[in-house]
Amino acid sequence: MAHSEADVLAGLAEIVNEETGLETSAVEGSKSFTDDLDIDSISMMTIVVNAEKKFGVKIPDDDVKDLVTVQDAVDYIVKAQQA
């Protein structure tokens, strides 16, 4: 069953928390992974792989660089679930 946008944001926040220790409440849609959350490219890959497993989607390497903000990732996952 497809996850709602709110579910995806909450799930992504848990994944970010697990990888970085950041509070889930800090993982807001408008935040940039790099500039606001200080997540480097290696941690970002770990987050992407865990998001793929959690939401049952595929996020190719070439698309990861387009996921600048948390909302970008949420939108991508919501759309990918419908594909």
Added chain:
Amino acid sequence: MTTLKTPEAGRFSRITGIGGCRSEHAVPNEALVGPIDSSDEWIRQRTGIITRHRAGADVSVADMAEEAAVEAIANAGLKPSDIGGILLATVTTGIPTPSAAALLTEKLGTGPVPAWDISAACAGYCYGIAQADALVRSGTMDNILVIGAEKLSDFVDPTDRSISFLLGDGAGAVVVSASDTPGIAASVWGSKGENWETIRLTNSFIEMKDDPEAPFPTLRQDGPSVFRWAVWEMAEVAQQALDAAGITAADLSAFIPHQANMRIIDELAKQLKLPESVQIGRDIADNGNTSAASIPLATERLLRENPELHGKLALQIGFGAGLVYGAQVVVLP
């Protein structure tokens, strides 16, 4: 019909000796951060590297390979004349032909034995072990030198932020010998040509011939893509190597992955759910990434610092430019 004579088969192989050559110049992060506008903290946090060792201008890949090989032959209790073949894994001699392995027959005094270089980047050592295992078990040779040797400092660009600051020089060598009991399990090895450009040289030497403006080739990598492949796909390969050996992670005493990046090593160990009792090769912290040399160098250090590991089981896995990979479970010498 006449039956052809073939070598004695149906025997086993094992690693009987090991040696290493660590380059003399320790290069701290501070020496490299200027041209990449970085910091000691940035490099440590992303790679776990504190120093890497680099060779002097007058030291060649063959020189380092020779030093490691001499130690490995002595450690195996053999003489150079006992060696039946030399496999040298390297991508940094700068001379595709003649091979550095052929030169080693002269430098080591082995006699006119078969010798060849293996081009499999950071998987080269595991490719060499796979070949030596097959050659020994088939009865083709009794004692084979497998060497990983690299002078990566000749192929770095000080302004490159993708890979250059990781790289060091060095050599590690082992002797693979005939054995009455199994000492090297089946290898799991392969290639993934669709990712040919993920780790690469910037250009070919031929481009330099045709274009006077073409730079000397230096290494680059797509770091995040390499990280994803090296952790999650290599975790599957590592598990296949355990399955091929008929053991589980709980049977291991050591895990010795290619020393690419401490974060790859840590995440790979996590994915494999290794018991805490398994010693993990972490030579990278002060030796950097030495490509084909990294697994034998990390193995040599683990054995030196943990003598109780002699005769115990280790899982080794190499992975790198190609993309190529190789893994096998071995009994440590």
